[in-house]
Amino acid sequence: MKKCTNAAVLVVIFLLSSFLALSQTEYKTHQVKEGETLTSIAKLYQVTPYAILQQNTEIKNSDAIKPNTILVIPVGGLVQAPVNANKDLNPKGQKESVITEPIGFKKHKVKRRETKYGICKKYNITEEQLKRYNKELYAKELDKGMVLQIPQYPKIELPDERELDMETYIVQPKETRWSIAHKYGITVDSLTSLNPSLSKGNSYLAAGQELFLPRPKGDSLREQTVVIYESFTVPKAMGLFRISQNYGISVDSVMNLNPEIKEIGGLKEGMVLRLPKQNAASKTVNTDNYIFYEVKPKQNIFRLTQNLNISRDSLFALNPALENGLKAGMVLKLPKVKESNLEVKNALVLDKINLLDSINVENKPNLLFLLPFRIPDIQFTNPQKAIAQVEKLGGVSYAAGIYTGAMVALDSIKKLGVSVDVAVLDTRRNLTHLQNTLNNVELQKIDAIIGPIDPNLLDEVAVRAAKFNIPVVAPIAARGKVSHENVFYTRPDQAVLRDKLLTYLKGKHTTENIVVIADWKHKEEKDSILAMFPTARPAKMAKDGSLHLIDFQAMLSEREENWVFVETDQANLISSVTSILNASIGNIEEGDNIKVKMFTTDYNRAFEEEEINKPHLSNLNFTFPSYFKAADSNGFVRAYQRKYGHEPDRLAVRGFDLTFDILLKLAYRKNLFKAEETVGETNYNGSSFNYKNDRITGYYNRATYLLQYEDLRIKEIN
Known part of the structure; x- marks a missing residue:
């Protein structure tokens, strides 16, 4: 242990001597304490975070600041250590008030295994403050049963440290959450957490919207420029002047960034230098120029390049942050031209997901069907008349077809181990009746509503469901004067x-x-x-x-x-x-x-x-x-025949497909809006679904077929 400590001290002395040999600037060393950040240390010594990073080349970013790390702090001849009446900092590295006298004291009886650090952290005081009012601690350590006087100071409203490191960003046209997260080097989840007003039900952003975002790492002042560094291996016969010209900086800057040059007596072939990366003219980062990919846990660079069909060099050139390592949640940008070979939704590249293999049986979907059965208008006591009424009454045949197909979908999902709660209500195609019916329904417990088919009834249901962030699945094509962000239009327009x-x-x-x-x-x-x-x-x-x-x-x-x-x-x-x-x-x-x-x-x-x-x-x-193709003689058709005694018609096939699709997505993630963000096109017997979130106007299915008559048969063509 002693050898390790000595070695660490030697390294610090070596670094310090190198820096002092290069500049007249005064330096201090600082051992990082628990809870301190790069920003709090910079404020302590009245320097910028960038200045600290520049003098500690082994620290790549603020995340690398760990407790007990020894930092070299450039304080110069003009800037002294922070002036404070009691020269103390709290455990978070923030300055204490200039008030030196406590307003009172509190007694604390020392328990077994308690430490000075733990007590100071508990009462938000420094170790120096603790010792000042408990003089015996200067000479000995804590003992069990010792009674300490804990000074209490008035609460001072300090500016939120996070506010000092944040800025307001104005969303530009065609920017997405993923493009902005990539620009700031944060995850989409972090962006959402920093901006609670953002909808969690969708990924919508409006041009002109204000976001609260962290300033780039290593830059706490608005005027400063963010500098990204890269490693450069010195080739044979290249001198300092040539390197400075290539990188557009002075020879002195090269020396300051790499103090080991002077320490070993000049530039040597094979040396690895730290130099500022050149800012190549780049395109605006938006959906016109790029698509985006969010890194998943346990992924590696090789697998990413294979899945995204891009070379390693191209991926790193577009995403310099990869030089610090690949991390889950990172947002990577890719060329727009890659879109045709990838599954892309709203500019986000999706991983291929097999919903059948992604079922979580602990998810228990709760569905509500709202269909126009018009039961009071049908005389069931007279079969012939009832049949005539069904044919005459609008929507009844549609409701029956959708319903019978949906029931087979429920049977199928149950066989996969998923339990489903279902309620079926008759809309009667009457707005007043629907309103009265919904008054008795606890909508907050519903995961998805399928129906109704009438546009005016759909408006009523969508507005009520939106209050509880419930998706409404409309079997009809998109139409109507009112837009609803929570409606899934299953039939392409x-x-x-x-x-x-x-x-x-x-x-x-x-x-x-x-x-x-x-x-x-x-x-x-x-x-x-x-x-x-x-x-x-x-x-x-x-x-x-x-x-x-x-x-x-x-x-x-x-x-x-x-x-x-x-x-x-x-x-x-x-x-x-x-x-x-x-x-x-x-x-x-x-x-x-x-x-x-x-x-x-x-x-x-x-x-x-x-x-x-x-x-x-x-x-x-x-x-x-x-939007529909004929179903082959498959498992669904056979199951339908066993249940109802005849083959399914087009409406029954449609009812099965859209219901089974919703159930599988809810079994994957019990939030249909979240599921749609990561699930691409899904294909079933006679229907396919690939919803595009058209911002605040809803989700529109864009999956279609091209069909062609050939040899008296209809076939699908690509």
């Missing part, structure tokens, strides 16, 4: 579906001849197609909505493949166009080589009417975007 097809075709397009047939209701669709394909031509439509046949046929090319978009909800127009196009397809035996493919960006019920010839659609390779 038309713009998302349209963009899916047009983006796909844009990547395939070469010399194809594009013609657009659109009725007056579908002007938006027509304009979107023409904007994406400037060479496309709209077909002329008659006032009655019919197609000018001769003009249309003249628009078809015999040399290039024809892409024909049909944008309408009129079954007769669809039937007419498909018949014309099918007849125009090249007949090899007759030497005709016209090639035609048919598309629509708005696949609606009109395309499923009986008058539409399905073989014609197949011949035309009819392609369209959809």
Whole structure:
């Protein structure tokens, strides 16, 4: 032990002598005490934290300050140690008041194994203050049973040390919590803790919003510049002047940063110097230029470079903080171009999560279904009349389909060991009835609400649920005048579906001849197609909505493949166009080589009417975007048949998919908002879900399919 102590003292003396040889500045040594920080020590000696770090090269950042560390403090000839009437500091390293006399005393009986340090910390006094009023402690140690006089001082309001090291930051457009956390070198959790006003239910930030953030480590004054250092190995035949020129600093600065140069008699080949890293011109750190990744526990650099598909050098160049080691919670920035090869949501790279393997059986989801069963409007005593009423009453068939599929989802999750509490209520599609019903529901106990399907009822439920931060899962597409940040819209809106097809075709397009047939209701669709394909031509439509046949046929090319978009909800127009196009397809035996493919960006019920010839659609390779695809004969279909005696319809498949998705996410994390931050796209029987948090307007599903008729079957294409 004595040898170790002597060695430590020798190191301190060596460092001190090196510094004194280089400068006229006066230095002191300081042994760090428990509870002291870099900032408190700097305030004690009236220097900046940066000055302390500069003279203690082995200390990389303020986190490396540990109790019993010996620091060299540059105090200079002009700056003396802090002047204070009683020259004392409390255990936190803060200056005591200038008041030297206590306002009273308190007795303390020493217990077994108590120490001076422990007593001082308990009463927030210094050891010198304790000895001053207990003179015997100058000569001997504490004894069990000894009665001490503890001086009591008036409480002085001291400025919060944290406030002195913090600054207000104004959020810029397109910045996220992850980009700001990366900029300040803190975790997202730390950012949230420092700013309690931030929503914990989502990651929303508004441009212009003020945040309370720590100033960069090693910089406690607003005027100072943050300097990041790097190691430089001296090559053969390179002198001090050349190094100073390369790094843009003076020779004296190189010497001051590396006092060992003078100690060993000059610069030597192979020496490792500490030099300021050059500030390369960088892009603004926001979602236009970068995506971000939050480091998880037990990850290493090699695995990160593999998973993120980036070289080690590139990763370190973008994230200099990695030179101090990889830590869980760090936010790393990555080039925007990497986005296409990674699972990214709201500019955050997600790890692939298998929800089935991530179930926590201790989570017990509590669901509430609000569906329009309209039970009082159905006469169950008359079966035939009841069937007619179900077909006539709006929403009843929808509710039945969603409900039956959801019940199979509940059976499936129970087999995985997850217990679920479920309540099912009838909305009757009546606002007054719904309001009265919800008055009797303890919403604060609910984890998620599925339904209702009516926009006006959805508004009522969303507002009530928002008071308890409860997610509302809407089976319908997003619509309505009111926005709700707690609503999950499970059905993608038309713009998302349209963009899916047009983006796909844009990547395939070469010399194809594009013609657009659109009725007056579908002007938006027509304009979107023409904007994406400037060479496309709209077909002329008659006032009655019919197609000018001769003009249309003249628009078809015999040399290039024809892409024909049909944008309408009129079954007769669809039937007419498909018949014309099918007849125009090249007949090899007759030497005709016209090639035609048919598309629509708005696949609606009109395309499923009986008058539409399905073989014609197949011949035309009819392609369209959809939020739903037919379910294969899988485990769900068999389970549904066993439970209900018939195959599930589209609504039942949808009910299973959206319910099972919500249950798995709640079994993973019993907070749907938090789960959505880390879970990417999920795929089920006929539906996929990939929600984008559109800030304060809710969560929108952007997962869609591209489907194509081929050989009288509908297949999914990539």
